[in-house]
Amino acid sequence: MALRDRLRPYGPATASVVLIALAFPPLNLGLLVFVALVPWLLSLRELDSKQAIKSGYLFGLLFWLHQMQFVQPLVAKWTGNVLLSLIPWFSACLLGATYFAFLGFVLRRCLKSKREWLIPVAWSGLEVVRSFVPILAFPWGLISTPLYRYPPLIQLANYGTQYLVSAWVVAASVGVVLLFSGTGWNQLRYHALVFLGLLGLSIARYTAPEVGEPVTVTIGQPGVDAAFSDPEEEARKVGVAVAELSESALAQRARLLILPEGMAMGGTEVPPDVPFELTPGLPVLFGGSRGPQPSYQSAFAFDGEWKYADKRRLVVFGEYVPLRGTLPFLDAFELPTGDLRPSKRTSAIQVAGMTVGPMLCFEGLFYDVAADQAKNGAQLLAVMSIDDWYVGTGAPEQLMSASVWRAVETGLPVARSASLGHSIAVDARGNIVARAPFGVTYPLRANLILPKQAERFPGIEVVPIALAIFLLGAATMPLPRTKAGSPDRV
Template identity: 30%
Template sequence: MRPGRGGEVTGVGAPRPLWERPVGAVSMALASGLLLALALPPRPYPWLAWVGLVGLLLAVRTASRWRASLLGLLTGALYALASVYWVEGTMVRFGPLPVWLAAAATLLLALYMGGYTALWAAVAPGVIRRHRHTAPVWLATAWVALEWLRTHLFGGFGWAHLGYTQATTPAILQLAEVGGVFAISWLIVAVNAALAATVCHLAGRRPHAIQPQLLAAVAVVFAVVAFGEVRLAAIRATPLRATLGVALIQGNVPEGEKWDPARREEILHRYLSMSEGVGEGAARLIIWPEAAIPYLLQGSPQLEQLLRQVCARTGADLIFGGLWRDPTDQSYRNSAYAITAAAGVAGRYDKLHLVPFGEYVPLARLFAFVRSITAEIGDFRPGTEPTLLPVAGERVGCPICFEVTYPWLTRAFARGGATLLATVTNDAWFGTSVAPRQHLNIAAVRCVESRLPMVRAANTGITAVIDAGGQIVAEAREFETTTLTATVPLRDLPPTLYTRIGEGWLVALLIAWGLAEARREKEKAGSRK
């Protein structure tokens, strides 16, 4: 018998397992990327996430750090490309960029995202060798730390985290109230690592091949499912504080027409007439999408009066997306306004987290050439604080469009006392791809993290209502000019653990991992003496 680099024992002269052969390792890494891609909604296979990383983990188990990173890049880039392929179409239609340049930019984005998986794969063999019994814990911790980093670095890109694969699995999804989407990612990776260890030992014909890590992982999954079911039942049993009638206006204005000066009056009239069509008393809150009005509200008392009249005739307050210009430097903000019949402009929230290369150019000096490629990049400035909008007797946190992908922002709204989330967005950029559905599912996770319901008005869809359990209870069809009316149940639920401590649990695990590494090095040094 001989020990392998990963700690498993194989027979002398026995053929190497498939994952230790070059072609087999590459195949398993690619298979991992494909399985993870199939797990991400709206694809109906969320269970594949729980086994998707097994192939990669086996392939890197005995690999050198360099080879493991390349295998990780294959997995991560394939998963990312299947998740963000729609970026190419957006750049071609609205850049407008040549197909080859848009395809190259999309591939670079996928490689960037895959680079985080490559870093994780590079450290995985060492973790497996040094921490035989606790490897799943530290592998999951490393993965989630890199997901967190990707959500913040270079402006942040929080799309396609592993935890989002469970957005349509209600019981598992409830774990987000404890540790956010990252807690779900952590559990998925830990289960994959435990499965990989068991497969490896089975291949080595070891007795007692079912590893303790796997038994522990299965027990934790069952506990999480039970927790989720209990929490959903507890939410349903909590008495209602109130109900709120809402009317969500899906104007369905094509992106190519949105800023056409010749269409401005027609667009404004569409939203005004659709709002008045709601009827008096049918809703207490009307919401229009992001940048619904192609005018500046500032310095236009006639426009403000029109909006106040709509509120007066319907008996509802209004939230809508629009622009605001800073009079001090003439810079623009992407904003959400609150309008009431009595006060006019009752509040304004300025988007805090702008979309890199969409609403601004990060590291402008370094990437100055980007503006010479396309003129469609905005030049906005970010807001300064997560302002709540006072409408319909509620305190509304209003993440704008892509901001819903940043957990820290909805957490800030919740900590500030929000009683409702209202997202205004324009997903027309995504066309008919899976991106609008992915965007909606990300929003559902934010609801569980904060235990707040969300009403969502999207220009071309998907306009929807999501409850505090993350379930989509009503939605409008995409690319239809329509109004979605619904009654939103409002409950006084206590702040979630995630609202209170955020990623504090991750910091604790990283410290524990560091201490475990330090203790091992100390023991290793002592054994040399």
């Protein structure tokens, strides 16, 4: 067989990845996600099991090369070695591709068994698994992510988290596949009715008014590079910036000034060591490190009394390094020398007469942290972040987009402060109601509606678990028998 003939089955997988890449930052052709999987799904019908696994692995490899591209410039700048920076980027992609090799196997089984309705839940089930697998948990590159720009389309997240919206998105591609496959209208119309019914439910929630107390907060963006600056120079600039932001917050009559992560430089307990003066009469919330050993990443609040809440979800290889003592080659990457310790629980903070749910940087990606804050009685979610490591890639925007999803899932407004940006305010329907210009010192005034409690659909946490179970079911279900009486090839 000619090489071109051998490669032909894998072209559609590449085409689907290209469509997904076009939908994500920085190009942001977000609506393409509704048809992005069509080429790959059509091709899987014609592949045997081994080919489907290979096709899935190729899909996953290309997918992660795009999604994880931010790793290469980060490591290159950190180590000063471009060749060394390729190792973690490629390694992560080669490992992550195995998820999609398994998914290719599963999706082919769904197609062969004529259970196409399982495809959306199997896809989303895999998103759940890779988001919460121990040690490597990373909810990144979810297929619904680009839709954050279209809040009327994503309100299903309030009923079943972002993963339910991902299933709905994939259902659109499945509908197109059924259309191209000659499926009769009687079957296809039910698929279309369910899809459009869920769209109507989303739009209905979006148009419902918010109920609560109007409140003004100032989201302070220092405009200081907190990733690659000289520490002394950074501290000096932060001090100047926070003084300016505090003055503006008072002028805006803000109830609270929210600053990003990285404002506290350590200390044994509270009050933390900070490079700025507190302003009398102005409550403030910010992130930083706490304690020598053990050390935590924490949110600190002051309104006449100090409070803090420790971070629960840490960044692997950033805030802690697994197998540090057994992998000597890690020394070449100049990783941080001390591991942070995760908190055993998610805690809210009472500050300025509000219950605020702090989420520190990486935590903003996790729906369960926001859900726990909603259970804690949070009226406002505050995301405090440092995205400066990834400037020049699509990562800062994808990190920012998570705040929109957390707002819709919980029915709570979100205030996001980042050192260089993106700093935004999001209402409970996922609308970005205020945005600071990137890279400058900016006091972002945010007028938000503060509810008495989160607007959460009962049992929302069950949906991701159910999706993961459906993935397992799709992988193990029996295939129909062929005319010869034996099961279809697996």
